[in-house]
Amino acid sequence: MRGPVKPPNYLSEVERALNDNPQEWSIYNAHDPSIFKDGDTYYVFSTDTKTSSTNCKIGAGAQIRKSSNLIDWEWVGHALEGVPKDAFEWTQAKGLWAPEVVKWNGTYFLYYCASQFGTNQSFIGVATSSSINGPWHDRGEVLKTSKKNKPNGIDPNLITDKNGTPYMIYGSFFGGIYAVKLDKTTGKLAEPNDEGICIAKRENETKEGAVEGPYMIYHPEYDYYYLFVSYDSLFSNYNVRVGRSKEITGPFLDYNGKDLSDDQYRPSDEIGTKLLAGYQFQDGDGWMAPGHNSILEDEGQYYICHHARIPDKKDLFCMQIRQMLWTETGWPLISPQRYAGEEIKKIDKSEMIGKWDTVKFIREKDGMNHSFIIEIYEDSKLNMLDKTYQWEKTGDITVHLSETETGETIELKFLEAWDWKNEQKTIVFTGMDSTGTCLIGKKLI
Known part of the structure; x- marks a missing residue:
């Protein structure tokens, strides 16, 4: 690959x-x-x-x-x-x-x-x-x-x-x-x-x-x-x-x-x-x-x-x-990054753990969307915007998140990419929550 x-x-x-x-x-x-x-x-x-x-x-x-x-x-x-x-x-x-x-x-x-x-x-x-x-x-x-x-x-x-x-x-x-x-x-x-x-x-x-x-x-x-x-x-x-x-x-x-x-x-x-x-x-x-x-x-x-x-x-x-x-x-x-020749391939669970710079595309938000940090933990927990989610890797590149109190769910897809800003390989995700709101993110090194 x-x-x-x-x-x-x-x-x-x-x-x-x-x-x-x-x-x-x-x-x-x-x-x-x-x-x-x-x-x-x-x-x-x-x-x-x-x-x-x-x-x-x-x-x-x-x-x-x-x-x-x-x-x-x-x-x-x-x-x-x-x-x-x-x-x-x-x-x-x-x-x-x-x-x-x-x-x-x-x-x-x-x-x-x-x-x-x-x-x-x-x-x-x-x-x-x-x-x-x-x-x-x-x-x-x-x-x-x-x-x-x-x-x-x-x-x-x-x-x-x-x-x-x-x-x-x-x-x-x-x-x-x-x-x-x-x-x-x-x-x-x-x-x-x-x-x-x-x-x-x-x-x-x-x-x-x-x-x-x-x-x-x-x-x-x-x-x-x-x-x-x-x-x-x-x-x-x-x-x-x-x-x-x-x-x-x-x-x-x-x-x-x-x-x-x-x-x-x-x-x-x-x-x-x-x-x-x-x-x-x-x-x-x-x-x-x-x-x-x-x-x-x-x-x-x-x-x-x-x-x-x-x-x-x-x-x-x-x-x-x-x-x-x-x-x-x-x-x-x-994808949050411009194409640089990458193919879709399996991303190991260990590569998903860490801090991610994340953007949400809120429908009613006008103009630029600024990022925030989320953290994915090894114990299957994920913190995002004062909420704690359970996360489960359900496929080669797919992760599902769930938040108990509200019932909110999110589907994320992970892929290799090129970080054009920092000129290095990286891992990114793109996804959608249960309201139809899209998210993108790139891993912080």
């Missing part, structure tokens, strides 16, 4: 983000990343944007990066030469947002969107190619929206349901998230002018009350469709949430049975199982506003790909890859 390996330091992180040469950016300046595997190579397509701290002129057309190992990322260039004519005429956009690639019947389809911040005068288009490396041929409009429409035609995500029917999941801010059928041959709407079905929304159509960046997967083991969305402002308090459904058009319910499309519930920030938000460990290791994710399933292992910002340099953002695990009842969990 392979453990984590020391990754590159990316020119001490910040220098790389500020470099005026895109060839040096690696994971930096990659916003709204969508991951796709073709053969043995991983590709990420992302929004045409960069930190305002660099004067680099990179053009437009959807950024592309590639990797052979999910760790080292190489700049490829742009998929298209600027904003396609029809998209520009409808939106006057200067760049493309949130591109995504899917392969159907031997043809690659590149979906892109164009808009301007704060408006739903938006356009989703599609280009095709016989190769992931292009050239891409623009096929024009899939869907466009205006002030007359309730949806917002941005953030396209493609999925095929269990019956082989393709859908586009899309939307942001205005009216929520929609699912609409596509024609797999053309890549366009199966029914002209069809907006689809609303599957998630919030009552507040502002950046503080946003729901956007949808990404849906189907997990065959649990027989659920999982809808991942990002809540709140991408500049400060972005966070990733999830609901699941037996049907691709919903209803998508969170851990507590609340419907992601229920915009009458107050407060709406209690809807959606919160998987990842801004956090900071006590050694300063942490990230702000993680969100707009995609999901990669690779030979049975799942990874989440998202962007995040540096807490003390809010203008700087980068792409991150993290391992995903699953609870016994089929809810996703996210």
Whole structure:
């Protein structure tokens, strides 16, 4: 079994983000990343944007990066030469947002969107190619929206349901998230002018009350469709949430049975199982506003790909890859550390004993989540936030906690990881309690 390996330091992180040469950016300046595997190579397509701290002129057309190992990322260039004519005429956009690639019947389809911040005068288009490396041929409009429409035609995500029917999941801010059928041959709407079905929304159509960046997967083991969305402002308090459904058009319910499309519930920030938000460990290791994710399933292992910002340099953002695990009842969990080549393998009970720097992602907590210390004892006791739990190792990487007075239970998954802050191997956990609240932690040395 392979453990984590020391990754590159990316020119001490910040220098790389500020470099005026895109060839040096690696994971930096990659916003709204969508991951796709073709053969043995991983590709990420992302929004045409960069930190305002660099004067680099990179053009437009959807950024592309590639990797052979999910760790080292190489700049490829742009998929298209600027904003396609029809998209520009409808939106006057200067760049493309949130591109995504899917392969159907031997043809690659590149979906892109164009808009301007704060408006739903938006356009989703599609280009095709016989190769992931292009050239891409623009096929024009899939869907466009205006002030007359309730949806917002941005953030396209493609999925095929269990019956082989393709859908586009899309939307942001205005009216929520929609699912609409596509024609797999053309890549366009199966029914002209069809907006689809609303599957998630919030009552507040502002950046503080946003729901956007949808990404849906189907997990065959649990027989659920999982809808991942990002809540709140991408500049400060972005966070990733999830609901699941037996049907691709919903209803998508969170851990507590609340419907992601229920915009009458107050407060709406209690809807959606919160998987990842801004956090900071006590050694300063942490990230702000993680969100707009995609999901990669690779030979049975799942990874989440998202962007995040540096807490003390809010203008700087980068792409991150993290391992995903699953609870016994089929809810996703996210590693607290970026992927560094580790595989899931048995963790001995003795390695779990000690002090752990821990973060809880409380649903109603806004912004950064700061850590606290818990201690796991050899006598099967665990102290956390003035409560004493009994803990039992129930699997190779699984621990169950129980608290007698309240009946609270917690399921934790342990895995090897690379501590990027301290540049050493470590052990981490990710888990969920019986209220659907997620926890992450890393062992203190």
